[in-house]
């Protein structure tokens with residue numbers, strides 16, 4: 001019989017995305033075998049994330065400043081207020097940040113439209129985006145949602161809402177990845193790359 005405490009840990013770990021019952025068991029036994037300080041560190045890191053990290057009230061990025069204050073993306077005076085990049089999630093925002101090419105502001109939707117999964121505009125931070133744009137200096141909105149069905153539907157929906165406001169709405173160019181091979185590109189990617197070709 002496994003002690004209840006272990007069963008409870010396994011059950012909690014198994015709720016994490018991509019972690020099945022077996023992996024959860026392996027992780028639980030790993031924690032048990034490790035020095036007790038590791039488990040204490042893990043537990044306090046989990047609690048710290050829950051207690052200290054929250055969403056910025058303007059852009060909905062993660063933020064560990066005092067509640068009610070704005071995040072570094074929103075307050076950094078060196079960033080360009082005229083450019084606003086809309087992303088589905090925090091990981092997308094981080095990916096764009098890593099390029100060091102974008103110096104505007106962000107808006108995180110926290111998802112993409114997906115009627116099949118019951119995700120409508122109300123479930124995303126779209127109303128907040130519209131409210132924000134009423135008083136912002138943004139003149140271009142870059143819709144950087146994913147190039148999949150949900151991301152495209154979201155981009156189309158946003159374009160219909162934002163264009164009438166007199167904003168320039170742009171989409172990231174898509175095409176052959178760097179180091180990619182034309183021969184192996186799928187049809188949709190190649191078609192997209194042709195359509196978004198640029199002058200040399």
Ligand SMILES: [Zn+2]
Pocket residue numbers: 056057058059060061070071072073074075
């Ligand atoms: Zn912010």
